[in-house]
Amino acid sequence: MESKVRSFVRKGEVTKTGGAGGGYVQAVGAKPGCHGVSLVSSGLDDLDHILRLRNPLSLIVGGGIPVGGLVMVMEDIEAPHHMPLLRFFMAQGLVHSQPLFFATPLPSPQAFLGTLPAIASRSSGAASDNTKEGDLRIAWQYRRFLNEQQALEERRYRYEFCNDFDLRKPAERSLFTGATIKCESLARGAHLDSLLDHCRVFISNLARYTGEGQLVGRLAFQSLCAPQCMQSCTDWEMLRFLQSLKSLLRVSNAVALITFPATLLTPSMAIRWQHLADILISVEAVLDDNKEMAGMLTDYPDILGFLRIHKLASINTQVPTIPEAAMHAMKVVRRKKLVLERLLFAPVDATSGDSKTGGAAGLLCGRPANASSPLDF
Amino acid sequence: MAEAVARLLRDGVVVGEQAPAVMLCDSLQTRAAPALFTHFFASLTSNIAAGRAQAKGLVVVALRSTPESYTSSLDTEKKSRSSPGHCLQLVDCYTDPLGWNERIQGAEKLGEEGQRHTELEASSAYSTLCHDISDLNSLLSIVLRSGQAAVNQQSKAHFAVLIDSISFLLHYQSVAAITNFLSALRSHEQVSALMWVVHGDLHEARVVASLEYVATTVIHIKPQIHLPGQMLETQHKRETRHYGRIYVRQKKRNGRVREQVEEFQIENSGVKFAPVTLMTEMHQAVSLISSIPKVQFNLELSDKEREDRSKVVLPFEHQGDGKEVRIYDGRPDSVQSTFGSLNVVNGGSRHPEVVGSVAHKPSGVGEIHYLRDSDDERPDSDEDPDDDLDI
Numbered sequence: 001m002e003s004k005v006r007s008f009v010r011k012g013e014v015t016k017t018g019g020a021g022g023g024y025v026q027a028v029g030a031k032p033g034c035h036g037v038s039l040v041s042s043g044l045d046d047l048d049h050i051l052r053l054r055n056p057l058s059l060i061v062g063g064g065i066p067v068g069g070l071v072m073v074m075e076d077i078e079a080p081h082h083m084p085l086l087r088f089f090m091a092q093g094l095v096h097s098q099p100l101f102f103a104t105p106l107p108s109p110q111a112f113l114g115t116l117p118a119i120a121s122r123s124s125g126a127a128s129d130n131t132k133e134g135d136l137r138i139a140w141q142y143r144r145f146l147n148e149q150q151a152l153e154e155r156r157y158r159y160e161f162c163n164d165f166d167l168r169k170p171a172e173r174s175l176f177t178g179a180t181i182k183c184e185s186l187a188r189g190a191h192l193d194s195l196l197d198h199c200r201v202f203i204s205n206l207a208r209y210t211g212e213g214q215l216v217g218r219l220a221f222q223s224l225c226a227p228q229c230m231q232s233c234t235d236w237e238m239l240r241f242l243q244s245l246k247s248l249l250r251v252s253n254a255v256a257l258i259t260f261p262a263t264l265l266t267p268s269m270a271i272r273w274q275h276l277a278d279i280l281i282s283v284e285a286v287l288d289d290n291k292e293m294a295g296m297l298t299d300y301p302d303i304l305g306f307l308r309i310h311k312l313a314s315i316n317t318q319v320p321t322i323p324e325a326a327m328h329a330m331k332v333v334r335r336k337k338l339v340l341e342r343l344l345f346a347p348v349d350a351t352s353g354d355s356k357t358g359g360a361a362g363l364l365c366g367r368p369a370n371a372s373s374p375l376d377f
Numbered sequence: 378m379a380e381a382v383a384r385l386l387r388d389g390v391v392v393g394e395q396a397p398a399v400m401l402c403d404s405l406q407t408r409a410a411p412a413l414f415t416h417f418f419a420s421l422t423s424n425i426a427a428g429r430a431q432a433k434g435l436v437v438v439a440l441r442s443t444p445e446s447y448t449s450s451l452d453t454e455k456k457s458r459s460s461p462g463h464c465l466q467l468v469d470c471y472t473d474p475l476g477w478n479e480r481i482q483g484a485e486k487l488g489e490e491g492q493r494h495t496e497l498e499a500s501s502a503y504s505t506l507c508h509d510i511s512d513l514n515s516l517l518s519i520v521l522r523s524g525q526a527a528v529n530q531q532s533k534a535h536f537a538v539l540i541d542s543i544s545f546l547l548h549y550q551s552v553a554a555i556t557n558f559l560s561a562l563r564s565h566e567q568v569s570a571l572m573w574v575v576h577g578d579l580h581e582a583r584v585v586a587s588l589e590y591v592a593t594t595v596i597h598i599k600p601q602i603h604l605p606g607q608m609l610e611t612q613h614k615r616e617t618r619h620y621g622r623i624y625v626r627q628k629k630r631n632g633r634v635r636e637q638v639e640e641f642q643i644e645n646s647g648v649k650f651a652p653v654t655l656m657t658e659m660h661q662a663v664s665l666i667s668s669i670p671k672v673q674f675n676l677e678l679s680d681k682e683r684e685d686r687s688k689v690v691l692p693f694e695h696q697g698d699g700k701e702v703r704i705y706d707g708r709p710d711s712v713q714s715t716f717g718s719l720n721v722v723n724g725g726s727r728h729p730e731v732v733g734s735v736a737h738k739p740s741g742v743g744e745i746h747y748l749r750d751s752d753d754e755r756p757d758s759d760e761d762p763d764d765d766l767d768i
Contacts, residue, residue, distance in 0.1 A: 288635040
């Protein structure tokens with residue numbers, strides 16, 4: 001198959017500055033996406049699926065975080081649902097041996113690294129493949145193509161784009177040895193000049209890897225506008241830091257994930273932060289023992305929180321993508337896997353409600369609610 | 378629920394986690410936070426004295442009122458027990474928060490300084506004077522020292538910290554410093570519970586949000602909601618600040634938020650809480666699910682209508698009593714007279730097979746014998762239903 005002459009040439013020129021600037025990134029863990037942008041996984045295959053663009057190619061290729069993009073997650077101050085998203089992002093980077101930069105207001109970031117999830121152990125798939133082949137009755141002339149196809153797939157997918165993580169198990173120690181991880185604690189205040197310098201150094205180190213061994217770096221910032229971080233800088237300085245970070249990311253092979261509690265900022269500042277993001281997600285807490293919500297949603301007891309997609313990436317394109325469904329429910333399945341599902345609304349009972357309002361026919365035949373006279377209908 | 382919060386303060390910290398932090402937030406309309414604070418203070422002291430609480434000591438940082446206001450309420454109750462200063466320590470930030478008295482006294486009378494110190498020491502068996510609230514590090518160390526004194530210097534014993542009014546501290550400190558101070562208290566291994574009061578309308582929304590960020594339980598004190606019908610009643614009652622509602626939002630460990638509402642009433646003896654039924658719960662009365670869809674015309678039958686329906690005589694059907702069945706077809710004359718004059722016999726000329734149960738009257742009166750083949754005969758069957766008439 002490789003010997004065939006192809007009329008299309010893959011746009012995979014190696015460039016010094018990768019990222020969204022030009023060409024796809026040939027790196028472990030990156031796959032080509034739409035509009036000339038490479039994608040890396042967020043660690044959650046449901047989230048990758050939600051982040052894909054709405055065109056036919058994306059439906060085949062799937063989605064992910066564009067290299068050079070900035071993902072922002074608006075936290076809810078009442079619930080820690082942004083932490084699993086951070087953990088999956090960082091764990092995926094570790095599995096793909098991608099360099100990691102982590103800044104947090106926690107006093108010891110290394111302790112947080114110990115909470116990263118491990119890859120879920122799967123039942124062996126090789127045995128099932130052999131049995132499939134045994135059951136499949138292939139005409140003899142096509143058997144050689146089947147073997148070739150399998151060999152090709154094995155070579156291409158030496159690693160998975162998005163791994164399945166198990167929340168119960170901590171990540172293996174072997175992942176940390178040899179991994180490039182830079183941690184920074186912002187507990188005494190975010191000294192933004194030095195932080196930006198560290199980010200710049202980290203990103204410029206990525207540019208040293210060229211050719212086949214390119215690396216995509218991941219930067220993770222937790223609770224960037226928490227009170228501990230903001231004690232040493234003003235709002236405008238923080239905004240300038242974000243703008244500088246975004247400009248650094250755009251011309252590099254790196255992605256960044258920033259979580260911030262938006263209610264702790266003034267409204268105008270919060271809006272500016274949201275505009276800076278390429279992908280904007282918010283997580284919301286769910287009320288416990290709320291009868292209204294229990295009546296509306298079928299799987300209310302299992303829901304951990306809500307995830308809302310506000311903005312999807314539109315790098316190298318002028319057409320913005322509107323996400324299919326704005327709100328997703330976060331659930332933990334069997335205590336080990338985090339899934340994001342569309343909300344399932346309970347079927348509305350036609351006879352429920354007051355008899356005065358009437359059913360569907362009543363709504364159709366009746367007059368509008370704010371009609372001034374009985375003659376309006 | 379206020380009892381749940383009191384239990385939370387009593388049970389204290391779980392191993393491996395930080396201390397629970399309760400925030401009381403009121404506004405100008407209710408101004409009830411001091412009364413609620415005193416209520417929780419009283420319940421916690423009684424729990425500590427009875428040995429039910431995890432904390433063995435209590436530190437109150439008095440910013441809003443004098444330390445004596447707390448000890449006096451304690452003295453009246455527990456005069457017979459061991460000295461109240463044994464488990465209760467006060468940090469007095471009310472008398473001289475900015476150190477003005479100290480500076481004035483220090484400048485004036487140097488000679489009597491030694492005496493004054495001993496006086497202060499004597500009065501501070503359970504109360505420590507803080508002269509500088511703008512230095513949060515020193516305040517933190519004073520609080521921790523008082524806590525250790527409250528538990529008799531036992532390094533493993535827990536103590537609870539209650540802060541009178543964070544709003545007062547926020548005048549002199551940035552919100553980041555205050556949140557650091559509260560987080561440091563929460564993460565200290567000997568602190569079992571933490572509670573503070575803030576006046577929500579004195580600060581910006583982001584300041585209150587930052588304090589909520591640190592707290593695990595937030596109690597919003599709001600004025601009572603008056604339904605239109607009740608307005609006249611309350612006008613005769615006492616001022617509205619004696620009543621109100623508390624909205625308790627608790628962050629649970631599984632990431633969910635529990636919100637509960639209760640009404641409270643401030644009386645001379647204390648604060649009384651009463652559950653409240655929310656409007657949403659009132660509307661969730663059990664609705665009978667009937668199979669009849671709700672449309673604009675009435676499909677149901679009343680009893681009288683049901684009775685009348687059973688009495689309706691269906692046309693062309695034997696009633697089984699042998700009498701002739703008279704069918705009214707709109708003509709004013711009776712059928713009998715008309716047919717009699719015409720001499721029409723509608724007997725069995727068409728249908729020779731006459732049902733023998735009915736007596737055939739040769740008097741010229743028409744009879745219609747309708748025999749229904751089956752009860753569930755469909756009206757639009759292929760056969761002409763009129764074929765069944767035996768006229």
